[in-house]
Amino acid sequence: MAPFSMSLFSDVPQAPPVAVFKLTADFREDTHPQKVNLGVGAYRTDDCQPWVLPVVKKVERLIVEDESLNHEYLPILGLPEFRSAASKVALGDDSPAIKENRVGGVQALGGTGALRIGAEFLRRWYNGVNNAATPVYVSAPTWENHNGVFADAGFKDIRPYHYWDAAQRGLDLTGFLDDLEKAPEYSIFVLHACAHNPTGTDPTQEEWKQIAEVMKRRKLYVFFDSAYQGFASGSLEKDAWAIRFFVSEGFELFIAQSFSKNFGLYNERVGNLTVVSKDNENLTRVLSQMEKIVRTTWSNPPSQGARIVSKTLNSPELFEEWKGNVKTMADRVLLMRDQLKAKLQALGTPGTWDHITQQIGMFSFTGLTPKQVEYMIKEKHVYLMASGRINMCGLTSKNIDYVAQSIHEAVTKVQ
Amino acid sequence: MSRPGSSPDEKGVSQNGDPGGQCPLFTNTLNAPVSPETRLLSAFARDTQARKVDLAGREYYSEEGKPFELRLVGKIKQQLSTDPTLHPEYPSSLGLREFTRKATEVALGKHSRAIVENQVLGVQTPGFTAAVRLGAELLRCWYDLSADWCGPVYLSSPCDDSLAGIFQAAGIQEIREYYYWDDKQRGICLERLLEDLESAPEHSVVVLSASAHYPTGADLSQSQWAVITRLITSRRLFPFLLLPTQALCCGDMERDAWPVQHCASLGMELLCAQSFSHCFGLYGEAVGHLLCVLKQNSVLLPVQSQADKIVRSLWARPSVGGAHVVTTVLSNSAHLVEWQGEVKHIVERCMLIRAILREKLRLLGTPGRWDHLTQQGGLFCCIGLNGEQVEFLSNRRRVYLLPGGCLNVSAINCRNLDYIAESIHLALTSSL
Numbered sequence: 001m002a003p004f005s006m007s008l009f010s011d012v013p014q015a016p017p018v019a020v021f022k023l024t025a026d027f028r029e030d031t032h033p034q035k036v037n038l039g040v041g042a043y044r045t046d047d048c049q050p051w052v053l054p055v056v057k058k059v060e061r062l063i064v065e066d067e068s069l070n071h072e073y074l075p076i077l078g079l080p081e082f083r084s085a086a087s088k089v090a091l092g093d094d095s096p097a098i099k100e101n102r103v104g105g106v107q108a109l110g111g112t113g114a115l116r117i118g119a120e121f122l123r124r125w126y127n128g129v130n131n132a133a134t135p136v137y138v139s140a141p142t143w144e145n146h147n148g149v150f151a152d153a154g155f156k157d158i159r160p161y162h163y164w165d166a167a168q169r170g171l172d173l174t175g176f177l178d179d180l181e182k183a184p185e186y187s188i189f190v191l192h193a194c195a196h197n198p199t200g201t202d203p204t205q206e207e208w209k210q211i212a213e214v215m216k217r218r219k220l221y222v223f224f225d226s227a228y229q230g231f232a233s234g235s236l237e238k239d240a241w242a243i244r245f246f247v248s249e250g251f252e253l254f255i256a257q258s259f260s261k262n263f264g265l266y267n268e269r270v271g272n273l274t275v276v277s278k279d280n281e282n283l284t285r286v287l288s289q290m291e292k293i294v295r296t297t298w299s300n301p302p303s304q305g306a307r308i309v310s311k312t313l314n315s316p317e318l319f320e321e322w323k324g325n326v327k328t329m330a331d332r333v334l335l336m337r338d339q340l341k342a343k344l345q346a347l348g349t350p351g352t353w354d355h356i357t358q359q360i361g362m363f364s365f366t367g368l369t370p371k372q373v374e375y376m377i378k379e380k381h382v383y384l385m386a387s388g389r390i391n392m393c394g395l396t397s398k399n400i401d402y403v404a405q406s407i408h409e410a411v412t413k414v415q
Numbered sequence: 416m417s418r419p420g421s422s423p424d425e426k427g428v429s430q431n432g433d434p435g436g437q438c439p440l441f442t443n444t445l446n447a448p449v450s451p452e453t454r455l456l457s458a459f460a461r462d463t464q465a466r467k468v469d470l471a472g473r474e475y476y477s478e479e480g481k482p483f484e485l486r487l488v489g490k491i492k493q494q495l496s497t498d499p500t501l502h503p504e505y506p507s508s509l510g511l512r513e514f515t516r517k518a519t520e521v522a523l524g525k526h527s528r529a530i531v532e533n534q535v536l537g538v539q540t541p542g543f544t545a546a547v548r549l550g551a552e553l554l555r556c557w558y559d560l561s562a563d564w565c566g567p568v569y570l571s572s573p574c575d576d577s578l579a580g581i582f583q584a585a586g587i588q589e590i591r592e593y594y595y596w597d598d599k600q601r602g603i604c605l606e607r608l609l610e611d612l613e614s615a616p617e618h619s620v621v622v623l624s625a626s627a628h629y630p631t632g633a634d635l636s637q638s639q640w641a642v643i644t645r646l647i648t649s650r651r652l653f654p655f656l657l658l659p660t661q662a663l664c665c666g667d668m669e670r671d672a673w674p675v676q677h678c679a680s681l682g683m684e685l686l687c688a689q690s691f692s693h694c695f696g697l698y699g700e701a702v703g704h705l706l707c708v709l710k711q712n713s714v715l716l717p718v719q720s721q722a723d724k725i726v727r728s729l730w731a732r733p734s735v736g737g738a739h740v741v742t743t744v745l746s747n748s749a750h751l752v753e754w755q756g757e758v759k760h761i762v763e764r765c766m767l768i769r770a771i772l773r774e775k776l777r778l779l780g781t782p783g784r785w786d787h788l789t790q791q792g793g794l795f796c797c798i799g800l801n802g803e804q805v806e807f808l809s810n811r812r813r814v815y816l817l818p819g820g821c822l823n824v825s826a827i828n829c830r831n832l833d834y835i836a837e838s839i840h841l842a843l844t845s846s847l
Contacts, residue, residue, distance in 0.1 A: 007684060007710035008653065011560040015636045015720035018727070039438065064496045073698045109541055109730035115731055120584075125444040148728040153586040206690045221440070247677040252440050269541065272831060277441070288447040295577055296584035298741055299544035305698030331590045 014159045019144070023383050025323065032381040036399050038390040039383050041197070041362055042266055043231075043329050046396045053264045053325040054319055059308050073300040078272075080106020082306040086272035090226060090255055091238055097247050100408045101280045106273040106290045111227045111258030114273040118223060118254040119153035120293045123288070124222065127186045132156050134392040135187040139163035141387060143197045143225070146190055161189065164199045169355045169367055171201050173210070180214040188221040193255070194239040195232035202232075202360055208242045212249050213336020219233060222253035223247055232361040234330035236323065247276055259309050261362070262326050268305030294330035297376050333362065335393040343404035349411055366392050372410040380406035435704065451818040456511055460816045467813040469830050470822035474698050475663070475761055475794060478828050485696045487750060489533045491740050509719070510704075514738040515743035518704035522658060522687055529679045533712040538726065539733045543659050543690035544581060549705050550655060550686040551585035551709050552725045557718065558653070559618050559834075562581075568620045568655075568703020569612065571595035573819045575629050583726040593621070596631045596766050596819075598799050601787040604631050609646060617651045625656045626794030627664040627686070627731050628669040630821035632792065633809045634664070638727050640674050644681055654678055654685045660693040661666045664709050664793040666762035675706070691741045693794070694758060700737025763826075765794060768827050775836035782843055804842040812838040 017025075023039040025295075045051045048385065063069065083105030088098060097103050105333060108114035115195070119136075127134045132154045134339070138146045140160035140376075150158050162175025184412040191211075196202055215222060224243055230236045243255055260266045277283035312318045341356040356364055368376065368388040376382045377397055384390045395403060425638060444606050474482035484492075495501060511516065515537035519530065529535050540546040551568075559655070566589030568582050579590045593605035593615075610620060623643070626634055635643065643828050647654055657676050662668045669676075678685050687706040692698045708723070709715055726732070744750040766789070773788040799809070800820035809815040814824045814835060827835055 005682075005710060007714045008559045009557055009684070009709060009714045009718050010711065012557045012714060012717040012721055014717045015724045017720075040505075050504050052503055054507070056503075064492050069484075070694060071484050071698060108735070110732070111727070124442055144675040145727060145731070146725070152725070152728040184797050185507060194570060221474055260505075264503045266503050267732075268730065269730065281443075283442055285444045285446050286441055292447045293584070296542070296580040297545065297548055298541045298730065300698075300699065300701065302541055302701035302737070304736040308472075348707065394441035 003380035007303065014289075020385065023385065024256070027378070027383045029131060030381055030383075034399070034402055035381040035409060036403055037383050038394040039385060041259060041261075041391055042393065043264060044393045044396070045290075046332065048394070048396050048399075051264055051329070053322070053323050054265060055312055055321040058321075059311050059318060062311065063307055066346065073109070074292050074303050074306070076300060077287065078105070078301050079303060079306040079310055081314060081358060082310035083107055083272060085310050086257055086259070087274040088197060089313055089341075090229065090243055090257055091247060091276075092235060092237070092244055095244070095247065096401070097276050098234045102277045102285050104277070104287050106275070106294065107306055108256075108271040108273055109301060110260055110269040111256050112271070112273040112394050113269065113298075113301075114258070114271040115146070115149045115225065115299070115406055116288060117293055118194075118256055118273050119150050119155065119295075121290055122188060122221070122223075122254075123154040124293075125286075125289060126188070130281055135159055135184055137161045137183060137187055138326075139190070139192065139196070142190070142192075142199055143194040143343060146225070150190075152353070163196075163364065164201065166367070169352075169365070171203055171207065173203070177210060177214055180211065180218060181222065183218060183220060185219045186221065188223055189215065190223050190225055192196050193224045193226035193229065194242050195228035195363070196239075197227070197361070198363050198387060199383065200359030200361050200363045203364070204241070205241060205245070207313045208245060210217065212246055213329070216249065216251070222251050224255040227258040227378075228261055228361050229257070230323070230326040231330055231333075234327040234334070236326075249350055250275055252278055252282075257407075260303070262329075263305075263322075264308055265305045265308065269302060269307035270306070270309050286331045313390075321334065336392045336400065337364070339400055340392075340395060340404060343400065344407060347404060347408045349404075349408040351411060362393055364392055364393055366407070367391055368407070369414075371415045375410045375414045376406055380409065382406045416534045426643065440469065441725055443790055443804070456689045458591055458809060462813055463817060466834070467815070468835060469815050470826045470835070471815050471817045472823050472826055474667070475693055475696070475826045476823070476828075477654050478764070479827060480830075482698055483834070484695060485754065485756060487744065487753050488695055488697065488740055489740070490657045491743050491750070494742070497741055501739070505733050508723050508732045509537075510733045511735060512747070513739050514539050514742045515704065517742055518689060518691070519706055521661065521745065522672050522689060522704075523679055523708070524669065524676050525674075527676065527679055529708050533715060536707040536709065536715055536722065538707075539738055541702040541730055541733045543688055543692065544577065544702040544703075545701070545730065545733075546688035546690070546703040546705040547578065547657075548585060548729070549722065549725060550707075551582045552729075553686070553707070553722060554620055554655075554720070554749050555586045557721055558620075558724070558798045562618065564618060566590070566619075567591045567616065568622065568817075569615060570622050571624065571628070573630060574622070574822075576818075591615075595628075596633055597795060599796075601637060601784050601799055602790075605635075605642070606612055609642065612643070612652065613650065616649060618653060620653045620655050621647065622655045622657060623674070624672040625658045627660045627795065628658065629815050630819060631714045631797035632791040632793050632795045632821070632824075633787070633797065634793075635674070637673065637677075639675055644678060644683070645685070647678075648681065649718075654683060656687040657684060658687055659690045660793060661689060661757050662694040663762060663765070666759050679708050682710065684708060691737070695737070695741055695744070695754075696842065697737045697740065700740070701734060702737035702741055704811060723758055761790070765824050768824050768832075770794065771832065772824075772827060772836060776839065779836060781836075781840040794823055794825055795821055796824050798839060798844055802841070807842045808838055809847070814838045
């Protein structure tokens with residue numbers, strides 16, 4: 001029997017730190033004047049500052065001055081006008097599924113919260129009742145939290161599917177399709193709607209069609225992670241093409257949406273789980289169970305972020321203004337991609353650098369080896385993930401020459 | 416994340432009977448059973464009678480019948496919206512450090528030995544339920560590892576009807592009750608409470624309300640706490656304290672948190688779930704906090720790292736807006752004074768309503784004991800009606816209570832007071 005003075009938590013081991021946060025912590029401690037942080041996934045302006053979208057500032061002011069605001073708890077499923085607007089922005093204004101009243105939403109704490117609620121639901125009600133053995137496939141590589149979310153929701157069998165072809169620096173479509181063919185029926189696949197994290201490499205429309213064909217035939221479950229709509233290409237429609245295609249093919253599916261990046265609302269945790277069902281009756285039953293799950297997780301979601309997004313999406317003028325703000329961010333990323341590639345080519349850095357402008361979204365998989373990454377961090381004080389992933393938003397007109405030069409040195413000096 | 420030997424039922428992979436592929440996928444999904452509280456709420460919503468009265472809400476209602484934002488909170492929100500130093504960055508998964516520091520201080524007292532000796536972990540959570548959930552996950556994953564602990568957790572009878580579900584969602588299936596509210600006594604029956612806890616297995620978790628018990632409003636006195644803490648210590652039980660409406664019971668942050676401070680001063684390990692929704696009128700902002708007091712500071716970092724890991728797969732990070740407001744108020748003595756004034760007004764109104772209701776029932780000659788109305792504090796109160804009487808109130812008088820016959824005192828106002836008192840009187844005197 002443990003003595004009273006002993007903690008009942010004495011056997012708790014220290015959990016390993018999350019790589020990307022450790023990177024930022026190391027960056028903060030670094031005193032080198034030219035240090036650059038290409039790690040964490042958040043937008044930065046050319047002055048390397050976080051950016052409050054002008055439309056968000058405007059809407060925040062409107063909300064603060066709104067005397068008629070309701071100060072109650074939000075409903076468990078969230079702010080109704082937010083949920084419908086969020087699903088609409090993903091599926092399109094004239095979505096037949098919405099018209100047929102078989103689309104619903106669950107407001108969640110960011111994209112993570114949306115993924116977790118969806119995962120909890122699937123573990124309880126998909127492929128039987130409480131079937132924790134259903135395989136869940138995540139791309140190789142993927143955002144590292146995907147594994148944690150599905151595992152903690154209770155799934156026992158989480159597997160990778162082929163995605164990134166390191167040799168070709170592109171999508172390994174053959175491997176991907178092969179995994180789809182071989183997966184047990186009813187397996188769940190987590191798909192990145194656009195701007196794949198961390199590779200920045202998305203299937204083309206033709207490739208998506210092939211993927212959908214196999215998934216339909218093999219009865220595989222589609223769970224989209226959509227964290228970058230609008231942010232990737234600058235166009236909401238283009239970035240939602242894959243989602244809308246799958247819906248038009250008759251799939252029932254989930255979409256975990258995040259508005260952290262495209263609204264710059266990182267700290268207000270605005271997410272939505274869009275549910276596309278076969279019909280309204282199914283949708284109603286599914287949402288009733290979602291409500292039960294939310295009730296024991298956070299019960300009533302926070303209102304601030306949802307109000308901002310809802311007001312913006314539901315007002316034609318504010319919506320246009322928002323699209324403009326999003327395009328500003330997307331354009332800056334595209335500019336940095338163009339410039340980085342141009343500079344590497346001008347320096348004569350060995351290798352091809354086309355992938356930098358072919359990839360899309362916040363991240364680029366540079367192809368740098370772990371040793372080269374180490375060189376970048378230790379010798380040049382340029383911080384990036386061991387996988388070679390860089391956040392394009394960390395590049396600015398002031399540091400891009402230094403970064404290009406550093407990559408050049410890493411590639412030529414280190415093998 | 417689960418312990419060896421505690422995995423849920425595992426079945427084969429392909430379970431969906433239908434080979435056709437066109438059948439909807441979630442045919443096995445049942446319509447979720449409706450909780451008694453939800454049933455009442457929907458009945459109230461469907462009720463088209465103008466005279467309906469909802470006494471089952473969770474928020475504090477003003478005399479006008481609506482939840483409202485404290486004046487000070489409105490002012491601070493305006494200030495914060497123009498603050499150029501506030502950046503839209505991802506907060507840490509454990510929340511804003513200034514907030515957790517303040518939240519910890521208001522629960523434990525600034526000079527708490529546990530704080531000084533670095534034995535306290537504070538985690539900002541998106542609301543009260545989230546704080547309880549995080550605490551439940553921490554217990555299920557990491558409490559008493561050597562014994563492969565997985566319950567039981569003891570909840571008061573009655574309690575918030577979502578509590579059991581939260582612990583079960585975290586993977587702790589064994590939930591038991593301890594006797595708490597006694598209808599006849601119109602208060603806590605300590606004797607039976609102690610009996611139930613005496614028979615609890617060692618290392619059981621006991622969920623106790625620190626103040627303003629939901630839904631009965633009946634709180635343990637300081638001398639009762641002394642007895643209970645002795646029992647907790649001798650039976651080696653683990654206290655999980657609830658502080659959802661701090662300051663709304665006595666009008667004083669410290670007094671409402673006394674049980675937490677008392678347990679900590681005895682050197683106990685404990686969890687405490689806090690909410691700032693009620694005392695700041697920030698219901699929509701989900702401002703919660705989980706306090707964890709440990710016996711040794713050597714376990715602080717490991718427990719913190721595991722709490723971080725749990726948070727990352729639940730909600731990743733909390734939302735900051737409301738936490739900024741709370742921190743701003745708690746860090747500024749002028750704001751604090753103004754805030755305390757507004758809270759005092761809320762508390763005094765609740766006390767006044769209790770007194771007036773008691774007087775009305777006395778004047779009507781309503782049978783039963785009503786002293787407890789004014790002996791308790793806070794928003795909620797158990798009237799002591801049975802199931803039939805509660806149904807009478809909703810069906811015949813359109814007055815909606817919480818299932819156990821409890822009600823939200825703040826929802827009573829000068830417009831509905833007479834009708835409510837009359838209704839209670841009728842429920843107790845009509846032959847049903």
